[in-house]
Amino acid sequence: MKILIVEDQPRLAQLLKQGLAERAYTVSCADSCRAARDALCDAAYDLIILDLGLPDGDGLDLLREWRRNGFKEPVLILSARDSVQDRVRGLDLGADDYLPKPFSFEELLARVRSQLRRQSEVKDTVIEYRGIRLDLLNQTAHLHGQPVDLTRREFALLEIFMQNPGRILARTLISEKIWASNYDVDTNLLDVYMSRLRAKLEKSQDKAFFKTVRGVGYQLL
Ligand code: CA
Numbered sequence: 001m002k003i004l005i006v007e008d009q010p011r012l013a014q015l016l017k018q019g020l021a022e023r024a025y026t027v028s029c030a031d032s033c034r035a036a037r038d039a040l041c042d043a044a045y046d047l048i049i050l051d052l053g054l055p056d057g058d059g060l061d062l063l064r065e066w067r068r069n070g071f072k073e074p075v076l077i078l079s080a081r082d083s084v085q086d087r088v089r090g091l092d093l094g095a096d097d098y099l100p101k102p103f104s105f106e107e108l109l110a111r112v113r114s115q116l117r118r119q120s121e122v123k124d125t126v127i128e129y130r131g132i133r134l135d136l137l138n139q140t141a142h143l144h145g146q147p148v149d150l151t152r153r154e155f156a157l158l159e160i161f162m163q164n165p166g167r168i169l170a171r172t173l174i175s176e177k178i179w180a181s182n183y184d185v186d187t188n189l190l191d192v193y194m195s196r197l198r199a200k201l202e203k204s205q206d207k208a209f210f211k212t213v214r215g216v217g218y219q220l221l
Contacts, residue, residue, distance in 0.1 A: 001116055002026045002043065006036040006059065007051040007078070016049065019105055020112070033057040040066065044173055045073050047115050049108075050095070052079040060093055067094035070167040074115045078103065127162045129220070130209065132201070134162050143201060153178060154197050161210070161220035170217040194218060 003020055007013040008031045017027045028043070030036040033056050040048075052059035063075055074096040079086070082100030090098050096118075097111050125137045133142040139155055141148040150158065160169065160177050175190055194210065201209050211219045 001046045002028070003112070004036070004039055004045045004048045004073075005029045006031075006033075006048065006054070006062070008032065008054050009051075015105075016108075019109075023109065025112075031055070033059070033062050036062060040071060040073070041170055042172060044177060046119065047112060048073050048075045049112075050075050050077050052077060052081055052090075060090060063090070063093050063095060070164060072164070074119055076111060076115060078108070127159075129162055129165045132158070132162065132209075134159060143204075148200055150197075150200065153193060154200070157193055157197055158201075161218070165220050168213050168216055168219045172217075174217060 001024075003025050005013055005016050005020075005027060007016065007029065010031070013029050013031065017029055020027045028039055028045075030039045031054075033054050036048075036050075036054075039045075050059045050063065054062075059077065059079070063077075066073070066075075075094065076097045076099060077090045077095045078099050078101060079090075080101045087098045087100075096115055099108060099111055125135065127134045127136070131144045132148075134155075135141075136159065139152070141150050141155060141158065156178050157174070160174060171190055178190075178193075194212075198208075198210055207221075209220060211221055213219055
């Protein structure tokens with residue numbers, strides 16, 4: 001389970017990181033809006049813990065931007081702003097939970113567990129987008145009702161895009177999800193898989209499903 005902590009107070013960030021790492025979570029930290037943007041482009045997270053008062057902007061603007069761009073990672077706001085209006089605003093903008101500072105670490109842990117649990121429960125088993133239908137339980141793919149024969153890797157690749165339609169996915173992020181994270185993947189391999197996937201999906205279509213974003217990655221249109 002990977003958690004991103006967006007927090008500019010070094011002591012608090014360190015405390016959170018250490019506490020969560022001790023409970024076997026993989027933790028990364030970002031101390032500004034800019035660092036948080038970069039972190040989220042480079043890797044996928046199961047949960048983001050977000051402070052609102054950041055040196056180069058407001059965490060709420062960051063949250064709004066992520067949700068607008070299709071980032072669906074659960075966000076737990078951790079903030080000293082604790083009025084009801086603040087909480088409502090955060091939740092309306094797409095936060096999944098809101099914990100006011102000061103907080104007890106035990107409560108934070110309980111909320112983290114609850115977010116991660118919920119996430120695994122609500123995961124749809126069938127995803128549909130632009131005529132593509134993926135059944136995650138049976139590992140079958142259909143395009144406009146016709147079965148598409150995909151290998152396991154091709155299926156996993158398509159699933160990442162289907163979970164993030166319209167979002168530009170960095171090559172590193174895709175590779176990390178498809179192949180073991182520490183395995184240094186020959187990036188050409190990803191291109192090979194992408195061209196196979198394209199060939200299988202786009203052969204009977206007049207419109208492209210995927211866009212290559214030079215120097216960055218791919219996007220399911
Ligand atoms: Ca702060």
